[in-house]
Amino acid sequence: MSTTTVHETYDPTATADVEAPELVGVLAEFDTVDKVVRAAQMVRRAGFTRWDVHTPFPIHGIDYAMGIKPTILPWLVLAMGLTGLASGLLIQWYANAYAYLFVISGKPYWSLPANIPVIFECTILFSAYTAVFGMLALNRLPMLYNPIFKIERFRRATSDRFFVAIDAADPRFDERRVTDFLTKLGASAVERVED
Secondary structure, eight states: OOOOOOOOOOOTTSOOOOOOOOEEEEEEEESSHHHHHHHHHHHHHTTOOSEEEEOSSOOTTHHHHHTOOOOSHHHHHHHHHHHHHHHHHHHHHIIIIIISOOOOTTOOSOOHHHHHHHHHHHHHHHHHHHHHHHHHHHTTOOOOOOGGGGOGGGGGGGTTOEEEEEETTSTTOOHHHHHHHHHHTTOSEEEEEEO
């Protein structure tokens, strides 16, 4: 019995089915706080809606420059805290004054002062869980991968550089115009972000 082997020959001119990298956005590097704040103001004024600023430390006034509105999270925490308060109150009332009545030395079946600790703990429990999971949901976390982390110069975002990233999903995004726009704002470098 004979076996036949087929050897494939390598053809360097043949094109493989390799997908071209997808453009995710444009990243601009700035040297100073003043430049990045001014750039943030100008990007907001230009009408972009999907963009972000990355800095090594908090910058006073950057939220205002970016036009970031206050979050709804405090209202969610308040609502769930009140829900916890009502739940703690209701469950203790049900247990002590409705379902399991005990006459103990002529004391009332249910009184508020005796139940304050449990009501307080339920309020804190509901509020804390809402704060943690609400923050994660509103920030779309955990984000385990972002193509911007592959950019070599972006590593300086945690030490001494400031970045403005405009997402390609923004309705006003046009790569050439965005690159020119960010360069005119004083960016020391502008790079494509690909995935």
